[in-house]
Amino acid sequence: MNEKFLYKQVYKDLKNSILSGQYKTGSKLPSESELCECYHTTRATIRQAFSELIKEGFIYKQHGKGTFVKSEMRSLGLLSFKGFSEVVGEEHQAKTTILQVPVYKQFPSDFFYKLSAEEKELGCIYFARLRFADDVPVMLEYTYLPNNELFKPFDEQDIKDSFFKTLHTKFEVEITGLAQSIRAIECEKSVAKALKMKHKSPVLYINRRYATNKANLHIYSTLYCNTDKYAMSHNF
């Protein structure tokens, strides 16, 4: 399984070594020149591999000192995009129930984002979850995963914990970006029921499109949030 480009190979090797625990959190990676000798290449190539890993949050550099493995935050780091575990996170009790186990189906015809021909063709893995903070339902989440070979097999276990962690550990998919649109709407009956709100209460309605480290692989989700008690927060 050789990569086409040397810098990709270096990137992959290092990433695997980090994921397998060979380089532990906080530990120092070999210096650029050491890696140059290993791979019989030059610093520019090594630095290119490094910069990919930095972009994905695996490592960081310190001028004059070296390159180090980032704390475990990275796996959850992009979860902060999600907001849920951030707001809910440490101080509050977080819980998730699965309303719809993963099933294969077509993308909805009125899907919120214009899909590529390939995405339409292949369909999606769809599941729904309800998230609680301190035993209060705060977020209703519908997720659409492209029906890619990459994600097979896919089952209920994969979404019991953090789905993003599963993406990272099981499928080696890293979230690299997010585009979202946010509205405040009056919630419909079904949403109200799930979130234990009054019909027509204001809820956040969010459509998201996650970009990943795999070209042309995007993950979609629609959220309804009860923000009476907990606000949705972001940091960038």
Place this chain on the structure above:
Amino acid sequence: MNEKFLYKQVYKDLKNSILSGQYKTGSKLPSESELCECYHTTRATIRQAFSELIKEGFIYKQHGKGTFVKSEMRSLGLLSFKGFSEVVGEEHQAKTTILQVPVYKQFPSDFFYKLSAEEKELGCIYFARLRFADDVPVMLEYTYLPNNELFKPFDEQDIKDSFFKTLHTKFEVEITGLAQSIRAIECEKSVAKALKMKHKSPVLYINRRYATNKANLHIYSTLYCNTDKYAMSHNF
């Protein structure tokens, strides 16, 4: 105001040219080799400047074609930055009216963020604007600027255009980060009136704290958004 490093200079020049509209949305930047000649340097240096701009979302590349100015949100997905005049930008008519011209006053006692002693001491420059898309009011924005020497003099002109552009060009303040909390709430009468909505309609209620390139300088704003017609969008 020369930058220490050549790639930073190139980066800054390009960024200024983009922000000033010299390179318009979607237009092609000079090729790497053209810029090499301009700056009497090599592609590696130009590419480094480009990669910073890519990271910040100002530009994107296409193999074999060229480098282009991104149309969507730049930098940190700040709607009020690229947001208003540019998300709404080309397709829609954007307009802004000033409800409250900049005045010096104390921070409100029930301010949404816990301020530092220094910030409290100095007070703030406060102003309010109402923003329109296609002549429909969509966003009510209250801004709190620390009463820093840096911002003097400060007047109405500074917020007529994009305030973030003013920050960049007049005060050399760059936005480097954002923390925000978002809620969906029923709008109160005053907000409803400004946004021409019915009382108790759902609106987005957003509190923001912008980090800047100046240490300990933060900018705050509170937004009310009518998302009936236009959603709030982010890209990171």
Place this chain on the structure above:
DNA sequence: GGCAATAACTTGTATATACAAGTTGTGTTT
């Protein structure tokens, strides 16, 4: 005119090298 080969562009990957600048440890001096 229509079509295909090709030339002239673009960005992508790669090597080789040099010096600057920040950090750390090793000495030597005091």
Place this chain on the structure above:
DNA sequence: AAACACAACTTGTATATACAAGTTATTGCC
């Protein structure tokens, strides 16, 4: 022992060059 100077590391910036690979315009043929 403490202070300082310096060497030996690290990453940061920079130049010069080459070829690969994708895109577009041009050329020349039919």
